[in-house]
Amino acid sequence: MALADLGDVQLNYEIDGDPSGAPVVFAHALGTNLAIWDKVVAALPEGLRLIRYDLRGHGQSSVPEGAYSMGMMVRDAERLMGFLEVKDACFVGISLGGMIAQGLAVKRLDLVRALVLSNTAAKIATPEIWRRRMETIEAKGISAISAETIERWFPRAFRTSPEALRWKEVLEGTSQTGYLGACAAIAGTDFYTPTASLRLPTMGIGGWDDGSTPPDLVRETVDLIPGSQFALMRKTGHLPCIDQPQAYADLLSVFLRETGHLV
Incomplete structure (x- = not known):
């Protein structure tokens, strides 16, 4: 485990x-x-430097108290890239990660030369929907929403697989403070106007059975960026990187070559 100490996180x-x-x-x-x-x-x-990280409040990263803002989560990505001396990256974000990707590109275009916005949107659901989810979790814990979440994440045939059950355990094991903090960040975010100002190579990826960010919503977001492209993955849901990793990697590889990021 490698930790980047960014002060508050x-x-x-x-x-x-x-x-x-x-x-x-x-x-x-x-x-x-x-x-x-x-x-x-x-x-x-081969030929790529592949950097992954746990968002604040998730995985092995620290769990700051209080509601998080999207600005905080964008700043985390910005500071991590500075810590690692990374610039001109292709930033691949899925769901919440895709919102962070949009915010980072708007704020620091010098750090991001291409975007992959996967199963995400400029605005996801409504503040009221997020408020109800947060109230349920506060009253009953994350396990109270795990079954419906798995239904949105994965296609029916995959939901009872060992891999899906593993991710249900990961979800239920996520810090409640971190989960609620990130929910608050999503609830308060509307990137339609900022994202429409972006001018950089962008690919959107949608999942045919995505119950969180349906393909039309993903397409609507990437269409805000002139010259963007959109790929629809069939027989998958909100997290195609888990149940269709090879097909997902193939899409990324083509995009990286098309943008000159991979020779």
Whole structure:
């Protein structure tokens, strides 16, 4: 485990691949951790510096108290890249990680040369929906929402697999403070106007059976960025990097080559 001490938060991170390769930074979804990228990273071509990290309140990163803001989570990514001396990266964000990706690109375009916005949106659900979820968790714990979350995350045929059950355990084992803090960050975020100002190579990825960010919502977000492209993955849900890692890695590889990030 490697920890980046950023003062108010300590972020766990892992680096794979070529230390001198073009950097690719991965940000995970709410209620998961950096391991959602394990099989994707293993399937990517050589010649890349692959950086994954646990968001604040998740995985092996520290759990600051209080509600988090999207600004905090964007700043975490910004400071981690500074700590690792990374710039001109392709930033791959899924769900919450995709919102962080949008905010980082708006704030620090010098750090991000290409974006992958996977199973995400400029605005996800409504503050009222997030308020009700947070109230349920505060009253009954994360286990009270885990079954419905798994239904949104994975297609029906995958939900009873050992892998899906493992991720249900990860979700239920996530710090309640960290989960609620991240919920508050998502609830308070509307990136429609900032994201529409972006001008950089962007690929959106949607899952056909995604119950959290349906494909049309992902497409609507990436269409805000001129010249962007969109890929629809069938027979998958909100986390295709878990149940279809090879297909996901293939999409990333093509995009990295098209943008000149991978020779």
